[in-house]
Amino acid sequence: MARGHKTPRWLEAARRRGGEAPSPDGRADWLSRALGRAGVLPRADAEVAIREGRVELDGRVEREPFAPVHTGSQVKVDGRVRELSLATRVLMFHKPSGPVVHGSDPEGVGTVFERLRAVLPEVLLGYEWLAVGRLDRDTTGLLLFTNDERVVRHGTAPKTHLTKRYVARVAGRPGEVALQRLRDGLALEDGPTRPAGATLRAPDVVELTLTEGRHHQVKRMLAAVGHPVRELHRESVGGVALDVVEGAWRELRAEEVQEGLGFRSE
Template sequence: MARRQRTPRWLEAARRRGPEDARFADKPDWLARALGKAGVMPRAQAEAAIREGRVTLAGQVEREPFAPVRPGVEVRVDGQVVRLEAPVLALMFHKPAGLVVHGSDAEGVGTVFEWLYEVLPPPMRGFEWLAVGRLDRDTTGLLLFTNDERLVRHGTSPEQHLPKRYVAAVAGKPGEDALRRLREGLVLEDGPTRPAGARLRAPDVVELTLTEGRHHQVKRMLAAVGHPVWTLHREAVGGVALDVPEGAWRRLDDSEVSDGLAFTPT
């Protein structure tokens, strides 16, 4: 028997609010998400505030976090009018080893989101920060964050072929044959890889540039040519190169987003 798919909560809310608001179902901007994107408060806090009756939409208390928001509608939090317009923001963060790119860490070491919240200034903590892709717990280096889901989709889409440059310390000393195989592309258990940029920085250090982002791809590619990875560091995404110390962050300027990441909001 086929499993019945559950209707998304934002669509249920749109239908309850009637035909006028149901037209936003294709590309919804629901209330809790809009508050997080605009930097009013992170989405989890926004959801709690809405359910507590602290948020009004068009003059009426709204207790549904997934309620659609019409452009130009007045939104108040604790009686104060808030603006939902926000530019696309992007941050670079130098991820230390040990942190996970998840909402929680069962091992208790910590998450990148917890770390980022601690180092951001108070005005930046109201945003809902989304990671653009992932890095493994033991991988260090450049991790991008944004307040806009469109940039997340752009940065992680296989169709964009956005290059990502890694530096790996490996077992053994890769020769020209191993580098050639990496450059031409390999066949892994989940299919052939795209050709990669590959060169040596030291006898046992490989610089590898990929234009796709499969699970553990760098580690699997290097293991496939006989050189398992000891340590892995990501130093660039697109034209954006990491330039802050470990554990630190900075905001990307508009040209880094548009030119470096080849992203233009529409």
């Protein structure tokens, strides 16, 4: 097989078992991910349990984390039948400055996943929580988490044009010319930006609303108009506005997911 086209591990596992590969529409999955989606065990813990022989799939011990699971499959963990139906859940978290949106932090400050899990109740600790997009280490504010990869794709896809509102304290005092350049769109090294909403909240505080989410975009846009960012905070994503204190979380209501984020599972 040509380089760059390696067969996914879950597909290899399905072929070895002679089974049908998981379908891309969410009606089938692989075992370790299905356990994380359903809130039984986070994926890393699920892989350990599977390899230790603690998981049964359709009446036999399954030691392959990428074994395909289908609608109607029976799964037992430590002898207990576990329901693997997917209910989409989305959390808002007020990210503090410091932790990174990565699986590990070489600088030792910590990750947002560690910060989130430290404040979640036990009933939610079995889920594999995925961040919907990223915030820089020093950026604070609204960060969404979900157990459903479809929400991640929806929230980060360029074609969605989901609005994101930021507030930045900047160097200097931006005038109307700088604000209008932001509104019109700028030419950055990776291409022109879409027009943005730009207003002043204070002489050195800019509210910037984007409909795209490129790498360091807010910082690059404000630097391009001569006002580098000193502090940055995200207030909202789509119609969902941050309303919890720093370091706290809450679960979004169904209408917030559907109307605020524009995501519908069917």
